[in-house]
Amino acid sequence: MALTVLMLVNQLDVGGTETHVLSLAKQLKKEGVNVVIGTAGGVLLDGYSESQLEIAHLPFKSDNPVYSEYKLLLEKAKELVVTHSVNLIHAHSIAALKVAVQVSDETLVPTVATIHGKFYPPRRLRGLLDRCPKVIAVSSPVVNWLSKAIDYPIQQIALIPNGVDTEYFTPGEKLNPFRAELQIPEEERLAVIVSRLAWEKTRVVEAAIQAVVNLQGEFPLHLAIVGGGAHQPLVHAAxxxxxxxxxxxxVRVIGQRIDPLHCFQAADVVIGTARVALEALSCQRPLIAGGNASYVGYLEPSNLEKAWSVYFGDHHWAYPLTVERLTNDLRRVLENIAEAEQNAAKLREWVLANFDIKDIAKQTLQFYEDTLAGKELSSSLLPELATSDEKPAGQKRRGGKQNVPSLSLFDERPLVSVAIPAYNRGQYLEECLQSLAAQTYRPLEIVVVNDGSTDNTGEVSQNWWAALEDKDGLSFVYLALPHNTGYASAQSIAYRLSTGKLIANQDSDDISHPQRLEKQVAFLLANPDYSFVGTNFAVFAGDITKKRRSYMVRYGFERIATSYQNGGHVICFGTLLFKRALFERIGGLTSFLKGAEDYEWITRALNQGFYVDNLKEQLYYYRSHPGQLSRLVKSTRRLKRPWEYVLELGSLDASSGGIGLEQVEG
Incomplete structure (x- = not known):
């Protein structure tokens, strides 16, 4: 009796998941499997119908169906299972999985899922996968994520990548209908980027646009952007x-294409990630890979395994994405077209050997058989556990040495402006300023913004500067605001007053180690892809010789970014040194998140694509004292609720002369 599989995917939009489901279902049908597709439909529906696949309409409307939508979906899905004598349900999205596991509970037909990336909400996914006997991961980073972040048993995870129809995605003539549509002659160069215009992938598109502009004086180069999504208006503007x-x-924004074959074949070089990368390589086109997680670069035989280990930059960290890197990779391809074509031929052979849809369908069929028989997964489907702890290119192991060379190796000495907002900090400010004067780095500009203090903050700062004997390489800027404007405003005004190429934060009651700025400047000079850097720090009360270690800070860009994506806070804001270009791009602090202004600013910088790390040395001393509301929100602590901030501040009002919510400093 033939196996019957109900594949659930909520929408048939243009995307890697939907295209993979189509390719896999077509090939499984050739292998004798009865495949029923349960979906709400979409632009790819005609492609599924033309393949003579059975389509059953399921009224998915959201990624998390509830109430009447959920009830109707369950009714229709159960009806499909019964009427088609379904043996197995295979879900390809989290909405589909929510329906599938409940249907499975009620019909006793097992559900499996393919996890196509790391973009699923972990808590929801964990609860749903607990009801699946086995799952498929499409890449090694997804295997690792499922095992560690979702806590799914690794012995129940099969590594089966997306398959490509290599008999369809083949080399072809560059002078094809797509080039004719763009009116680009064969002697001129065409870069094609095929991507969803959303998420972090838009950063790759923006970088590609700028890189093509940079190369106009060297090559007759065009860029065609194929894709759609929420960021399409921004891409049009760029x-x-x-x-x-x-x-x-x-630069031309083409929009979505259901079939990108001619787009690939017409290109001199393709820029893409994930499934797009595999299809372009199958078409024997030179490829530059970069995706949601990171940038990989120009692919050649020597870096293929690294590229695959991060799923072409879509699932794991490899290298920072910068316009300079992409420009250099494009230049390399265009200057060496013959060599690039030879590499592309070798890379197609790699795709044929590892990703052909016929082989992927056979692996999937073996996975189905193992699941239905209640057996352990066949050894050929299991991921190589030895690779699970490997770090991708450019990523340091925990405890490893950071790339922080001596400042003496660099000739450049950019001006560093230290931005200090101060409100009623007369008691601590002189010690703070003295720690800056003791810095081993020059030149320094110290900017103090007195935020309407009612104590002697202004006198302390101005008297300190007047009495300072060694002012070599130092300058001092002081501004007294007529009334208290709040931490976010004062900090932002200090940024505006600064003139340095680099800007350092410094809380007015904290102390910096003498080598703090020297080592941070050296890091940014040695790592030009990074735009800001923090440091480890210690906490003290009255006596700085009695310091406590902080466990807040994390190291390595991917770990830091993941922490913020999950709501953590792992950078001490007062320790940051950043490039002025970052401030000019994202602006200063905002005050709509009271008590978490620093957190919002850091997440905004990360969302804009800026790279950050923390130095492992303790180069900053954070003072704990009465009358203080810490802006440090440790990931191990519960976030305060708004009324808790108000209550704490209300208790401060009685003892400190009416400190208001916006008036608190760390």
């Missing part, structure tokens, strides 16, 4: 600005 800058149309 393309218009780029074309205006070079006074000709070199």
């Amino acid at each position: 393309a218009r600005l780029a074309n205006a800058a070079v006074n000709k149309e070199v």
